[in-house]
Amino acid sequence: MCSVCSVCSVVNTLSNPQSAIHNRSRMAKSKPRTALITGITGQDGSYLAELLLSKGYTVYGMIRRSSTFNIDRIEHLYQDPHVADYRLRLVYGNLTDGSRITQLLAEIQPDEIYNLGAQSHVQVSFEQPEYTGDVDAVGVTRLLESVRALGLKSRIYQACSSEMFGNAPSPQGENTPLMPRSPYAAAKAYAFWMCKSYREAYGLFIANGILFNHESPRRGPTFVTRKITRAVARIAAGKQKALYLGNLEASRDWGYAPDYVEGMWQMLQAKKPDDFVLATGESHSVQEICELAFARAKLDWRKHVKHDKRYLRPAEVDHLCGDASKARKQLGWKPRVKFEELVNIMVDADIQAVGEGRDDFRSEERWFK
Ligand code: NAP
Ligand code: GDD
Numbered sequence: 001m002c003s004v005c006s007v008c009s010v011v012n013t014l015s016n017p018q019s020a021i022h023n024r025s026r027m028a029k030s031k032p033r034t035a036l037i038t039g040i041t042g043q044d045g046s047y048l049a050e051l052l053l054s055k056g057y058t059v060y061g062m063i064r065r066s067s068t069f070n071i072d073r074i075e076h077l078y079q080d081p082h083v084a085d086y087r088l089r090l091v092y093g094n095l096t097d098g099s100r101i102t103q104l105l106a107e108i109q110p111d112e113i114y115n116l117g118a119q120s121h122v123q124v125s126f127e128q129p130e131y132t133g134d135v136d137a138v139g140v141t142r143l144l145e146s147v148r149a150l151g152l153k154s155r156i157y158q159a160c161s162s163e164m165f166g167n168a169p170s171p172q173g174e175n176t177p178l179m180p181r182s183p184y185a186a187a188k189a190y191a192f193w194m195c196k197s198y199r200e201a202y203g204l205f206i207a208n209g210i211l212f213n214h215e216s217p218r219r220g221p222t223f224v225t226r227k228i229t230r231a232v233a234r235i236a237a238g239k240q241k242a243l244y245l246g247n248l249e250a251s252r253d254w255g256y257a258p259d260y261v262e263g264m265w266q267m268l269q270a271k272k273p274d275d276f277v278l279a280t281g282e283s284h285s286v287q288e289i290c291e292l293a294f295a296r297a298k299l300d301w302r303k304h305v306k307h308d309k310r311y312l313r314p315a316e317v318d319h320l321c322g323d324a325s326k327a328r329k330q331l332g333w334k335p336r337v338k339f340e341e342l343v344n345i346m347v348d349a350d351i352q353a354v355g356e357g358r359d360d361f362r363s364e365e366r367w368f369k
Helices: 023-025 043-054 072-077 098-108 124-125 130-151 183-202 224-236 256-268 286-294 325-331 339-355
Strands: 036-037 058-063 088-092 112-115 157-160 205-210 243-245 276-277 305-307
Touching: 036 043, 036 098, 036 339, 043 058, 043 256, 058 098, 088 098, 112 130, 112 256, 124 183, 130 157, 130 183, 157 183, 157 256, 157 325, 183 205, 205 256, 224 243, 224 286, 224 339, 243 286, 256 276, 256 325, 276 325, 286 339, 305 339
Parallel strands: 036 058, 036 112, 058 088, 112 157, 157 205, 205 276, 243 305
Antiparallel strands: none
């Protein structure tokens, strides 16, 4: 429990206990807060929903309609809607649908909005640049316009990305120039500037979180970390022989997703809205993940990893390594899980899944050319 106030439920994360977070946390005692999360079915949305529910929020999660009910990552949070105080409520909506967003915001009037919804895969954004722009860029304008037009005082978190830095020199911080190298990164950069613009023009409370890669056992299976750890588990169990990858030399600043959702929340508790980088400050190559992940299962990665050029991108971001000193100083944010521990957590989780017969590995990638 926080050493400064008895209300704040931040556990062992704040190295700067005098930070503004505590002022808002004290306020939380009087009135339960309401949050809207777009992208609640995704990796980050699921961890954020857990965090906010644990803090007493009522959480509205916007989900898109699909022919199968895609709530695997939040199923454990289910609450019977017939009980009086059920606090996780799902609503249909889509970032491509401005009138629905306005309607939802008018009804919910959330204290906080976390805009995590996105077409979040960089390689896919080269195949679907127009759609990616519609959701990741213009979708943000739709949200901002609704908040502005309704005159809401909601605090807004926008999920920006280290991918916006492209090949700008590292370490990349809040003042590093944006040099997007993919439709995804360009869309996120547009969103970043729109948020800054609405903050300055209309005084909205909007925090841009510039997050470096963060992973977990809930990471989507076509992102490289999870693709590797799932393959390790299956290879160790004799269910798969080879793992096909693209560029092994690219390096990223990889952290643990639950640490990062804490930072999102902290950004919205600050006195003033601002832009913050969240990162570990360490960068490791894709090959290093392979080495560690296969070694965890007592396998030699060189015997199993093969090259497939279909996983090379038209333009690559070679090296990302973040400087999160501003978030550390102003928010007291610090990542807890280091690279090797992260890889171990993910490999162990996938080995357990295979052991328990939960390895319904419907890898979307193998269905494509
Ligand atoms: P994710 O697992 O891919 O989840 C994306 C979420 O967005 C899913 O809930 C998805 O719904 C939803 N979504 C997709 N298209 C939508 C639309 N048109 N309207 C409304 N919702 C839509 O992504 P994540 O890793 O949790 O990342 C969360 C956010 O942070 C994303 O904006 C991502 O770009 C950004 N980000 C992520 C990282 C990272 O390393 N994870 C780093 C920097 C920034 P479905 O389940 O229906 O597909
Ligand atoms: N996905 C994938 N699949 N990536 C591969 C593969 C492969 O088979 N082989 C090598 N890579 C390399 C990619 O070329 C890239 O350099 C690196 O592994 C990481 O790729 P991803 O895991 O797909 O993540 P990302 O860095 O492109 O994007 C993620 O992080 C961004 C933050 O920097 C996503 O979560 C984005 O939404 C996020 O904004």
